[in-house]
Structure formats: structure tokens, C-alpha cells
């Protein structure tokens with residue numbers, strides 16, 4: 187989320203909004219109106235909305251020029267996020283409403299804006315922990331205790347789990363990417379396979395029979 | 399550095415001592431010290447290592463160690479090795495699956511630091527042009543944390559010696575299959591140390607770092623080079639990205655000395671990583687390093703070992719080839735029978751009989767190889783795209799020796 191959001195009023199001319207957008211290098215602006223209850227987000231405007239003005243694009247309104255107020259082209263109603271929303275929920279809302287960014291609103295107050303790129307980066311960042319770690323990908327039955335068996339086996343091997351993510355899921359099975367505090371992911375995979383678990387990564391390096 | 403005063407052209411040193419042949423983390427640990435006597439005896443039986451070339455490790459100035467590691471961490475390692483109870487062992491990465499607490503491990507780890515610092519000192523003092531410390535190369539050890547089988551970072555301590563005591567600009571080149579995270583972290587904000595690491599991508603392999611956008615910070619912006627390659631990378635693709643990135647980095651940085659971490663776990667037999675280099679591919683890398691040292695650091699080269707978890711078939715043969723490249727010698731096509739005889743019954747498997755591997759490495763999937771090579775090439779170009787403008791700035795700068 188970007189916290190430092192420029193406040194734009196609904197009456198700012200479209201031309202000025204375009205200038206501001208180029209200056210700030212943002213692609214989405216919330217439009218904020220001051221009222222009796224304080225500042226309120228009344229709409230959103232994107233770089234695409236601005237570029238459409240005066241263009242022959244079918245979605246462009248022929249009666250609007252760059253000197254008109256931005257309120258004429260802003261999108262409403264506003265689809266918002268809360269700072270405590272789950273990243274996945276925000277991502278789902280972006281996709282369902284086909285918008286590129288959500289204003290983040292806490293108690294009617296605008297506190298930031300979150301874009302699709304922010305969300306991708308946050309999800310990617312979850313994969314690696316802060317400590318050095320190895321990747322283990324396991325597939326477990328999609329039923330109670332499926333993952334617990336793997337985690338128990340890892341604890342018995344004295345390994346710490348730095349992060350867990352679902353990589354794939356269907357009715358029968360779920361695959362998890364687990365980051366572990368060991369360099370010897372191969373040894374862990376061997377131990378789990380010996381216990382009957384399905385390990386997708388690391389693959390076995392079996393060179394026992396290769397001529398030297 | 400001025401010129402290497404007393405160093406005879408081509409003179410080489412091999413740091414070795416009986417205690418370096420003992421396992422630091424226990425006999426059952428995958429980090430096998432037996433790789434060292436296997437390498438040394440292979441060279442001796444083949445007549446490729448002269449007794450006058452062997453040097454024992456000198457004791458280092460302890461202050462050097464504390465430039466790299468926090469005092470409380472060093473103390474924790476010592477206490478743990480003595481068997482004293484340690485409440486916060488885990489926060490120091492001690493007593494973990496990778497770094498179990500083993501009696502006297504502190505002494506063993508310090509001996510490894512002594513060995514690598516000795517190799518560096520021998521080169522810095524001009525007593526030899528090239529020196530090897532195959533016991534060293536513990537590149538994962540961090541300032542206050544053991545990691546990935548590594549307790550003390552012998553490489554970082556050797557770099558401290560070369561920079562602070564001798565005022566040399568050091569280029570660190572890491573060809574281990576894993577990212578050299580500990581060394582990078584120690585120097586990523588320094589302008590007088592260049593770290594280059596080629597490794598299997600952190601997406602797949604420990605320690606999960608070393609991406610192409612890690613390029614150093616502050617005064618060290620541009621002095622950190624990472625080329626993460628895909629699992630399955632073969633000789634041709636590895637050499638292609640090596641040639642794309644390494645010579646330009648050295649040309650931009652202009653080192654006085656090169657420190658090579660030569661982990662042998664990029665070989666296709668290694669059970670802990672998934673790169674698919676052959677012995678011939680490793681030799682091609684070693685040849686390039688020698689040529690680069692001649693071209694950019696007046697031949698001055700310090701070499702360490704590192705990873706390598708196929709300890710009988712792969713590591714001794716790889717490092718023997720590396721020593722031969724350093725010394726301008728050549729392993730005989732058929733390895734000496736007396737070497738095999740000396741080890742018979744002492745190790746659990748057969749030793750290799752030839753200097754190279756059979757040409758036929760089994761079936762290959764050409765489409766897969768091409769795809770991997772294409773991706774690796776794109777990654778290497780991204781690395782260069784981020785760094786080239788910074789390097790161009792160094793060249794324009796009047797103060798050539800101090801990239802800002």
C-alpha cells in the first residue's frame with residue numbers, strides 16, 4: 187500500500203489531474219470531497235480514464251473536455267479496502283470489479299491506496315523468509331490432519347518452518363511450499379519419502395548407477 | 399598493490415594440516431572433511447604437489463575475526479562447543495539440523511579461518527602468486543549466526559585481511575551451487591570489495607537469496623553481482639552466463655586480487671543441488687578464472703573449497719583439476735592406482751579411475767536444455783542491465799579507485 191496519497195478534489199480540471207499524475211508517477215488517484223463528516227472518497231480516476239478524454243474511444247464521453255472537472259469522468263461507486271483486509275481478499279476484489287487499485291479506508295478516513303502491483307509484490311514476498319531457507323514442496327491428502335503429519339515429521343527432524351504457502355489444491359490433494367531452516371532439503375525429502383509422504387521438490391538426484 | 403616482489407612467476411601454495419582433515423561437525427555430517435585428504439593424496443600420488451608447496455595455517459590475529467563476527471556470537475560458539483548450556487543457542491543458529499553442537503567445533507572452525515587467511519596472506523605478501531585453502535569456503539556463516547554448515551566465515555575474514563591490512567581491492571567470485579549470502583551480507587555496503595555469485599536460483603535452493611536485483615547498497619552500490627540460474631543448468635549455459643557477466647564485472651572493478659570460492663556442488667552428481675555441470679565444465683570454469691586473474695589482478699589468486707556433497711567421486715577430482723590449473727600442471731588421464739590402494743577399505747565407495755568422465759552422460763532433453771539456457775541468458779542480461787550504468791559511472795569518475 188502507498189500511504190502518501192495526493193488529495194484531489196472532484197472539481198479539479200482533468201488537465202491538472204493529468205499533470206499531477208505524471209509528476210507523482212501514480213496511475214490511480216482517489217477523488218476526495220470535504221464534507222460535514224470530514225474528507226470522504228467519492229470516486230477513483232485512473233490514467234486510462236484520463237487518456238480517454240477527447241479520444242474517439244467508445245467509452246469516452248464526447249461532451250467532456252480536459253478543462254472540465256474530474257468528477258465527470260471518475261468511477262463510482264468506489265470499491266475500497268481496509269488496512270486489515272487479507273491480501274487475497276483485496277486481490278479478489280480488484281479482479282471482480284476490474285479495477286487497477288483500491289483506496290484504503292479506515293473509519294471513513296483515506297489512509298492509502300493499494301494497486302495490483304503492490305499485491306503481487308506482497309504475495310511474492312511471502313515465499314522467502316528473512317532467514318536463509320530451503321524450499322520443500324509436499325502434496326498431502328485434502329482432509330483433516332493432512333498437513334499436520336508433514337509438520338510433525340519436520341518437527342521430529344528438528345527443523346523450523348519459516349513459511350508455508352498453498353501452491354495447488356483440488357478435491358483430493360493440496361500441495362504446500364514450505365520454507366525450512368536447512369541447507370539439506372535433499373536429506374529432508376529423503377526422510378519424508380521414507381515415511382511415505384509425497385515430496386514434489388526437491389526431486390531426487392539419483393546418480394548411484396552413473397559411470398564415473 | 400605494487401608488484402608482487404618476491405613471488406616467482408607461477409609459484410603456488412597449498413594450505414594443509416592434519417587437523418583440517420578432521421570433520422568440524424561430526425563424522426556423520428554431510429559436510430565431509432575427508433574431501434581434503436582425498437584431494438591432497440590424489441595430487442601427491444600423481445606427483446603434482448611438491449612438499450615445499452605445502453604450508454601450515456598460521457594463527458590469525460583474533461581482532462580480524464571480530465571484524466566479521468559479533469563477540470557474543472563467537473562466545474556462544476565457544477560455550478556451546480564446551481558443552482555449556484546455552485539458552486539462546488537457537489537464535490545463533492546453533493543446535494539446529496544443519497549446525498549441531500559438536501565438541502571442539504569452535505577450534506575446528508577457527509582452524510579453517512586460519513587456513514584461508516594464511517592462503518590470503520601468502521599471496522598478499524608476495525610469497526606466492528596463487529594459494530589454495532580447500533578446507534575453507536564457508537560462505538553461509540553470518541555476522542551473528544551459524545548457517546548452512548558454516549560457523550565462522552573464513553572468506554570474509556580473509557577479505558578483511560586483504561583490505562584492511564594490505565589495502566587491496568578484492569574481487570570475490572563464488573561458483574558454489576548455493577548463493578554466497580554470508581560474504582555478500584558482510585560487504586554489500588563496501589566499495590572496495592566486489593562479490594560475484596553464480597548459483598542455482600534461490601527460488602529452488604538454499605539460502606533463498608541472490609537474485610539479480612541484489613546489486614549492493616550505499617558505498618557498495620554496484621559491487622554486488624548475482625546470477626541465479628535454473629535447476630538443470632548444463633556446462634554450455636553456465637559458461638555462457640559466466641562469460642557474459644564475470645569479465646565485465648572485473649573490468650569495471652579492477653581488483654588487486656581475486657578470491658575464488660570453488661564449491662564443487664554445481665556438479666550433476668551433487669545430491670544437495672540441481673545444477674548439471676560435468677568435470678569438463680568445471681575445468682572450463684577454472685581455466686577462465688586463471689585467465690581472468692592474469693588479466694585483471696596480475697595473476698594474484700586465492701582459492702578455497704566450499705560445498706561439494708559427492709565427496710568421493712566428484713570433489714577430489716574437481717579440486718585436483720583446480721590445483722593443476724593454478725600450478726600449470728595436468729592430471730594424468732588414468733588416476734594413479736596407488737591412490738586407490740591407499741584408500742581401499744577406508745571409504746564406503748569406489749574412487750574414480752579417470753581424470754575426466756565418460757562422454758556419454760545419459761539421455762538429454764534438448765528442448766529442456768534450450769529453455770533453461772534461454773531463461774539463464776535473460777537473467778544474466780537483467781543482472782547486467784542493473785549494473786552496467788553504475789559501472790559506467792565508475793569509469794567516468796576521476797577517482798578511479800574509489801567507486802562511490
Ligand SMILES: [Zn+2]
Nearest residue numbers: 574575576705
Ligand atoms: Zn553449496
